[in-house]
Amino acid sequence: MDNLSIARLFANIGDLLELKGENTFKIRAYRAAADIIGHASEPFAELNTEELLAIPGIGKAIAEKIREIAETGRLTFHQKLLGEFPTTILDLLHLQGVGPKTVALLYQGLGLGSIDELEIAATEGRLSSLPGLGPKKEQLILTAVARHRQGEGRPLRRTAT
Structure with a gap:
C-alpha cells in the first residue's frame, strides 16, 4: 500500500474516532500520522x-x-471501527x-447515517431539535446535499498530497 493510501486510512480512522467520541x-x-505519512x-x-519509531510523531501503536x-x-482496527457505523456515514x-x-x-x-436520511430530516425540519443546528444550518445542509447530488461535493477531507 502506498503512502497516500495509508495516510487516507489514518485520516479516516481519526474521523471515525471523532464520530465515536474518543479521546481528542x-x-x-491519527490525523498527525496521516499528515506525516502523506508528506x-x-x-x-x-x-x-x-x-518507523525513529520518525517524529510516529509512536508504537501507529x-x-x-x-x-x-x-x-x-x-x-479500521475494519472494527467501520463496523460500528452505517457504511454510508x-x-x-x-x-x-x-x-x-x-x-x-x-x-x-437522530440516528442519521446517510445523505438520504439527512436530506429527509432537514426537509422535515428535524435538525432544529439538535443543539447548535437551527433553521439556517438546515438550509445550508440542504444546499450542500443539492450540490453534492450535482457532483459538486467537496473532495475527501484531509487527504494527504
Whole structure:
C-alpha cells in the first residue's frame, strides 16, 4: 500500500474516532500520522518498526498499525471501527459544512447515517431539535446535499498530497 493510501486510512480512522467520541489526543495522533505519512518521500510500508519509531510523531501503536497494513494490506482496527457505523456515514463528510462533530451529533441525536436520511430530516425540519443546528444550518445542509447530488461535493477531507 502506498503512502497516500495509508495516510487516507489514518485520516479516516481519526474521523471515525471523532464520530465515536474518543479521546481528542488519540484523534489528533491519527490525523498527525496521516499528515506525516502523506508528506513523506520514503515508502512507509517498506520501513521496519525501528525505522518507523525513529520518525517524529510516529509512536508504537501507529508503527504497529503501519506494519500490519504493510504485511496484510488491511487494518483490523479500521475494519472494527467501520463496523460500528452505517457504511454510508462517512459520505456525510463529503458535504460542505458538515464535519465529524456535526456527523456525530446527527448520528447520535437522530440516528442519521446517510445523505438520504439527512436530506429527509432537514426537509422535515428535524435538525432544529439538535443543539447548535437551527433553521439556517438546515438550509445550508440542504444546499450542500443539492450540490453534492450535482457532483459538486467537496473532495475527501484531509487527504494527504
